[in-house]
Every structure is written in structure tokens, then in C-alpha cells.
Amino acid sequence: MPEAPVRTDVAIVGAGPVGLFAVFECGMLKMHCHVIDTLEVPGGQCAALYPEKPIYDIPGYPRVGAGELIEQLLEQAAPFEPVYHMDQRVEKLERVGEWWRLTTTRDTVVEAKAIIMAAGVGAFGPNRPPLENIQAYEGKSVFYYVTKPEDFRDRSVVIAGGGDSALDWSILLAEIARKVYVVHRRPKFRGAPDSVAKLQALAGAGQVELVIPYQLHRLEGRDGELEAVVVRDFDGGEKALEADRLLPFFGLSMDLGPIRDWGLDLDRQTLTVDPFTCETNLPGIHAIGDIASYRNKLKLILTGFSEAATAAHAIYPRVHPGEELHWEYSTTKGVPGRA
Template sequence: MSEAPVRTDVAIVGAGPVGLFAIFECGMLKMHCHVIDTLEVPGGQCAALYPEKPIYDIPGFPRVGAAELIEQLLEQAAPFEPVYHMDQRVEKLERNGEWWRLTTSRGSVVEAKAVILAAGVGAFGPNRPPLENLQSYEGQSVFYYVTKPEDFRDRSVVIAGGGDSALDWSILLADIARKVYVVHRRPKFRGAPDSVAKLHALAEAGRIELVVPYQLDRLEGQDGALQAVIVRDFDDAERRLEADRLLPFFGLSMDLGPIRDWGLDLDRQALTVDPFTCETNLPGIHAIGDVASYRNKLKLILSGFSEAATAAHAIHPRVHPDEELHWEYSTTKGVPGKA
């Protein structure tokens, strides 16, 4: 059953870095935002997939960790008091007079004068290995993302996969976990050459154990508490790895989901927008970041930041139709609560 609708100036779909910066840009123009995201915490892929990874192309930051960038963006948005609706997906988008009505998978209803779709490549989730009773371990012993490496201190961890995520976390957790097994179906890994070299160096030093060529076969445990991971090679030989944590890194499945059914013009997995306003074919619906498509589009975080500003300025007349916009630089205008 849907809740009573709440009304706001702008609804932002997606709480990744670009969506978070859109809160700031709208706030500077006196527009309040509600933000909806499928993940449990803000940050998008930066928070869910690579919080420890450095980013090098953010202006003013020669190097910034993904998690640190999200923390800074949240702090930057905080003075404008956004409302976050996390762990839910927008299922329906429909017109209600002068308002756009968004209904989520949890029954929340948000009505807004304008909508900014900052959904990245769409809702994403992990590619789960085909293991019996896997879901009974998820969230307690099996995790697809690492948000707090300290949660794995002194744990015995099996990491499955051969790409960058598997390598990065194997290297980082080697200094934290009691034991790290790396399970991959072949001896060759697909990650960055420097990471592959570090992985083999750690294995030679005895700080991690490479379990290759093996694949996950089944889990042993009780009531969500993992006790062992059983792996099997291509000769049908088994190994039992005593472990209390499993991190399967087999990539993501990404899909625009219900967005496809909202009558928006699509360009493959993206939405066609006017580059001068970031508006879609539906008036009042804007798209920014990776989900937006136009000629010579660059899929960079900094491009998404620029698009957030473009969309906010284009939306302002819709939210404040009787107010002429006299834009001032932030250095002269300031931010609420800041000197």
C-alpha cells in the first residue's frame, strides 16, 4: 500500500556522486530535494564497489579515495537538508497535474516539480554464484561489497573471482584478515598488471593462498554462519576451505529496470537529453551522469558534476516561475550555515 505523498521541489533518482552533487546545485538555487536510491547507503558504485580505490580526475584532488569523495559530497549537500529514501527503487513515474509522482518499491510516494535521473547505468546488483542456500548466508557470512575492511579483521576469508575487485580486496585484506584464499577458475587473472604482480608476491610470501584452478561448489554452515567453502577443480577433485566469510566478485548485472517503461527516449542503456539543459523528451525530467546520452558525451564523474549544474539551472524556472534567477558565484553567495 502506498504512503501519503510527500512533496518537494526536485526528486533525484540515484545517490551516487553525481546525484549528491545535484543536491548542492539545486540547494544553491533554493530548491529542496528528496533522493531515492536502491542501495542502503548513499554513494552508488563508489560506496558499494570500490570505497578504497583512488580517483585521480576530480579537480582540486590529485588523489582522493572513493569513500572520501562520497563523505565530502554528503557534507557539501548537508546544509540543504535533503531527504534520503534508501534501499528502494522507483517503480512508477507518472504525471499528477503539475507534479511528477514517483512511487517506490517500498510504497513511498514523492511528488516533485522536476525530476533528475542520476541513475548511473541503472539499478545494479551482484552476479551471484549458483550455490545452494546462498541467500541464507548473505549479509552475515557472504558479502558482495566491502564497505568496512575492519569488519574482516582476524576472519578467514574466501575471495572468488579473477578481476580487479577480487585482486584489490585480496591485496588489502591480506593485512587485515587471519587467512585469505583466492579462488579462480584459471591461473591467469584479469586485473591490472600491477595488481596481479602484487597478488603473486603476497602468495609467494605466504600471506594469501591462491586456490587455482578451482570453482565454488557449495557452502557449509548453519543459521547463516559460514564454516567452510567447498571448491572443485576440473578433474572433479574437492577441497575444503575453512572460512567464515565469502566474497564472490563475479561482476554486476545492470539494468535500467522500470525506467525503460516511462516513455523516455532511449539510446541503448542511456537516456537521450538536450546537452544545453539535460532535459529528456519529457518536460521536467532531466538526466545526468552515465545515464544521460548526447553527442560527444564523456562518461566521467566531472562531466556529471557539470551536468548537475546545468540541470539545476534549467529546472529553476519550473520550481520558481515568478522569480528571476540572478546567479551569483558561491564565493559571494555563500552556503547556509557557513561563514
Template structure:
């Protein structure tokens, strides 16, 4: 068993809403520990689209996901949060007047309140059913793009017909030596403007549309891809010389252990009180994409608002009997 930590608030999830919850709790003199299964902060923002611009953050006409996370970490830094990254929460049990959080790495955090900001819970890519796929994962097969420069001069096969496939087809067209887009039917499911951009690239000869085909096999050795085999529904096989395969078939969402914590869960979301984001368990709150209530909008800015409401709801649990004299940050400032 690892070291036991005592804190005011345990925040499960280090995505943008979880990071902002650190700031909001800190402004109310509450210390936080933050736990996330990923190796770095940022959640799905950094895992799925670190270099993609986000356009609906107030005050930022456009900001890359990775830059947004860096700024949120900087904003939280004055309150000295403790991060437990690469830790998956396995157990959440009542303990005295609070909760005991245990991770798969042996860390134990005892907190007066818990904030679940876990996005859609544990998530991972839907992997294509290809032989020896695991031998190429991380070297020639990737399920997300962290840096476009990693694909400069490469022959890249992109498989899928949704927004991720379209976005990275467009985003890598000027980076890769060649882009080949494999989809099982001519019609794509992504945003119409993205489809139009992709089709324009194809007409200009800058990318190849390989339709209607689906992935059939991988050719290579020792993790180094030489070609991707694709096949029609009739079984005709075609070989695409390639260095990289990017399969974009969506994410498999799974609440994981959260589903067994006795909370009111509907359709893989935690039902909360819209006024406080309190769950059905006293002292446990949920914010961001994982939280649900009538009229819920899955927007980062709504998650930020939920983080603020939650911090105020937690305050009397951490500081019982103390009146909260609300002050704006322009008056109160932050620790130097």
C-alpha cells in the same frame, strides 16, 4: 498510500552526483527530495568500495569513497533536502506541469522536474550457482566489503578474476588470517599492477592461489561456513577450510522500472542533450553514469559538471519568468 510531498526537484539516486545535484539546485533556490533504493546515501561508491581511495576528485589527491559521500552530504545539508532512503521508484507519471514520483514504500513526490542520477539503474551481484547459498548470505557470504576490520583473523575465500577480487585480495592480505583466491584459469582480468601485487603476495606465501578451480559447494550449518568446496573442470573436488566467501563475479545491471518510463534508452543508458542533460521527456533530466551523449566520460567529476548544467536548465521550470543572475559561490555563499 503514503503522504504526498510537493517539491521543486525530485532526484532519483543518492550517489555522489545525485548529492551534488542537491547542492547545485539549492544554490539556485530550488528544494529537493532524494530517493534511493539503498538504505543509505552513497550509491555504488558506498555499496561497492567504501574504503577504497578515489584519486581523481579535484582538490583531493586521495579520498575514500565513504568520506567523499560524507562531505557531499555535508555540502548539501544547508539546503535541507528530504531523503527517502530504502525507497525504489516504481512509477513516474506526468502530473499537471510537473511529474509524480511513486515509490514501493508508498511515498508520493510531486515535483516540477525530475533528475535521474541512478548510476546504472538497479544493480545487484551476480550470484554463483551454489546450493543453499541464500542460507549463508549476510553471515558468511558477502558480495561487498563495507569494513575491512570485519574480516580480521578470518579465513577468507575470494572467488573471481577481475579488479574487485584483486583489490580485496590485496586489501585484506594484512587483515585476514588467510586468503585463498579461486579462479577458473591462471590468467586474471584485472589491472596489471594489481595482478603483479597479488602474484607477489602468493610468492611470499601470504595468500594461496587456487587455480584453475571454480566454486563447487558450501559446507556448514545455520549460516556459519566451515569450508568452501572447489572443483576443476575435470570434476576433481578440493576442500578449503574457510569462514568467509567473497564471490566477485560482477554486477547485474538492470534499469528496472526506468526502462518503462518512455525515455530514449540505448544499451541501458538514457540519451540526453549534452548541453542540458535533458531527456526526451520535458522536465526529466539524467546525470552521471546513467546519462549518455557523444563523448561522454564516466567520471564522477563529469557527473558533477552535469549536475550543475542540469540545475541551471531546471531553474526556468521552477521559477518561470524570473531572470537568473548567475553568481559564483565565493560571492553568493551558502545558507548559514
């Protein structure tokens, strides 16, 4: 039985970094937020998949851990007293008069004057490599993300993939692992050029071994404990890499779930928005971050932060009709509860 509705100014679907910053931007415009997310704690992929992964493109932070970034965003949002509804998914969206009503899998009902979709890639999970009996090794010696790099100290690690995650963790784990192999099907990597250059330098120094062009073929071990990863080239030649850990980075499987049925304009796994307001085709529903799509968009966290500000300003007249917005910079306006 659904609970009695709770009303708020803005409902934010997604508690990743962009959703958390939207709380701050709305708060600065005197708009209160309820935040809904499927994960048990705020932070999105930054908290669930790689809390200790370094991020290098946040302004003012030459290097910041993903988990640390989430902590800072939560602290930044805290003065505006957002309400978090965690470990639940929005199942139903409907229009009730001037309000949008959201009902979750836990029967939480939130009614809001506007909605900000900050759901990232939607529900996500790793793309498993097609290796026989891989499930027996998962959680013991095969991992799809790194939460504690120290768990890999003095280990022999095979990293498979050619994107940013594979490059980032190869570079970081080269400092603490006993051995790092990087398996990729071709010499060209898809990651940032600077990361590719760092990896090539590590390989030249003998700190990383590039196993190219090869693909994962078979796992060898017992009782979930890995002993070797067998790789195969395109001519059928095989090579056994002695290793006790495997990190396959082949991206995430994405599922928008019920969002697909809400009447929003979709562009594959994203929502089409007006870049000047971040509003979707449904008035009062905005989308920001990875779930938002428009021409020439850059999928960066800092782009999502900018979109959070854009959406909040576009929403203000809906929440405060007839009130003129006298915008002040935070340096002059300050933040509630802070000197």
C-alpha cells in the same frame, strides 16, 4: 491512499554520491530538491555495499573511504535543506500541467518542475555463484560485500572474481587476514592496471595466493560455518582451499523496475541523454551518473559529478523562467550558511 502532493523545484531519484552532489549544484542555483531512494539511508552502493572501501579517484582525496565520501557529500548538501524520502521507490510518473508528478511505494507524491534521474544501476543485488546450498552460508561465512574489514581479521578468506571489487578487497584484506586466496577462471584480470600490479606483487611476496585458472565448485562446512571451498579447473581437477570466509564478486544484478515503463529512451539498462544538457527524450527529465548513457561516456564518479552540474544549469531556465543566470564561482559566491 496517496498523500497530498508536495511541490519542489527539482526531484532527484537516487541518493547515491552523484544524486547528493546534484542537491548541492541545484542549491547553488537557488533550486530546492526532494530526493527519493529505495534504500533506508542515503549513499547508494557506497553506503549499502562497501562503506569502508577505499576510493582513489576523487579529486583532492588521494584515498577516501566510500562511507566518508557520503558523509562529506551530505554535509555539502545540508545548507540547501533537501528533503529525503528514503526506503521507497518511485512507482509512477505522470505529467500534470507544467509539473512532473512522482508517486512512490509509500504513497508519497512529489511534484517538480524538473527531475534528475540519478538511480545508478537501478535496484541492485549480488549475482550469486551457482553453488548448492549457498544460502545456508550467506550472512555467516559467505558475504557479497564488505562493510567492516575488521570482521575478516585473522580469517582465511577466498575471494572469487576478476574485477575491481575482487582486486580491491584482495589488496586490502591481505593486510589483516590470515590467508587470502584469489580464485579466477583465467590469468587476466579486468580491474585497473595499478590494482592488478599490486595484486601480482602481493602474490609474489606470498601475501596472496592466486588460484588460477579455477572456478568455484562446492562449499564444505556445517551449520552455515564454512570449512573449505572446493574449486575445479577446466580439466575437472579439484582443489580444496581451507577457508572460513568466501567473498564472491561476480557483479550486481540490475533492474530498472518501473523506469522502463515511463517512455524514456533506453540503451539496455541506461537512459540515453544529450551530453550537453544530460536531458532525456522527455523534456525536463535529466539523467546523470551510471544510469545516463551517451557516446564515449566514462563511468566514473567524477564524471557523474560533472553531469550533476551540467544538468542543474540546464534545468535553471525551467525553474526560473525569464531570469538571467549570473553565474559566479563558489569561491566568490560562497555557500548559504557558511563563512
